[in-house]
Amino acid sequence: MATPADELRHRIEAATAMRRLSHAMMAHQVDEGTLAEMTTAANQLADRIEGGNRRQHPFKGTANFSMPEPGAEPVPDEPKHLFSDSIVSGRANPMGMEASLWKEGEEAVMEVVLGPAFEGAPDRAHGGVMAALIDELMGQVLGIIGTPAFTGRLTVTYRNPTPLGQTMIGRARATDWTGRKITMTAEMRSGDLLIAEAEALFIAVSPEHFASGASSPKE
Numbered sequence: 001m002a003t004p005a006d007e008l009r010h011r012i013e014a015a016t017a018m019r020r021l022s023h024a025m026m027a028h029q030v031d032e033g034t035l036a037e038m039t040t041a042a043n044q045l046a047d048r049i050e051g052g053n054r055r056q057h058p059f060k061g062t063a064n065f066s067m068p069e070p071g072a073e074p075v076p077d078e079p080k081h082l083f084s085d086s087i088v089s090g091r092a093n094p095m096g097m098e099a100s101l102w103k104e105g106e107e108a109v110m111e112v113v114l115g116p117a118f119e120g121a122p123d124r125a126h127g128g129v130m131a132a133l134i135d136e137l138m139g140q141v142l143g144i145i146g147t148p149a150f151t152g153r154l155t156v157t158y159r160n161p162t163p164l165g166q167t168m169i170g171r172a173r174a175t176d177w178t179g180r181k182i183t184m185t186a187e188m189r190s191g192d193l194l195i196a197e198a199e200a201l202f203i204a205v206s207p208e209h210f211a212s213g214a215s216s217p218k219e
Helices: 004-027 032-050 127-145 207-212
Strands: 100-104 107-113 149-158 167-178 181-190 193-204
Touching (some): 107 127, 127 149, 127 167, 127 181
Antiparallel strands (some): 181 193
């Protein structure tokens, strides 16, 4: 009988293959026959999967909001792909960005290389991709300070085009925590080049509320 670890490994393998296919399709010309073959195979597999049972979000029903996988530390001290289902840092998400996250002191740190599927303007990533990366990065600060929260406001200032195929390093930290309001700042760089910087307001909630799936309570 397959264990949860076996299931996760197989999900990661399948998602990795699908991400490879997505990047290849965006970066290369594809003939009509291959596209037709892809369409048929994808629809057949989707029909089989959609006939199965629904999955529950890993956080739903648990107050242990910050744990990437059972038994793992909330925010590691070395680069890891956290939260397997995340579109930003999860390897089991076929639409994911495969960002690695870790902590250095009180800062959350991210490393990511964006592939062709995230292209917006020619040779640049879509601006919304950068916003998602920074939001996830700031989310790891919550694990460091030990409280769940929802994003209330996120302001991103784009300083340079977001590159494809180049390593970017992001850093985020909390700058103020008053009541339920948590203020954060972050930046993303490619080498010495500042790509984007951001500031955000997060609203803290109880772990039980975070895991319930309910809408965020008002301030």
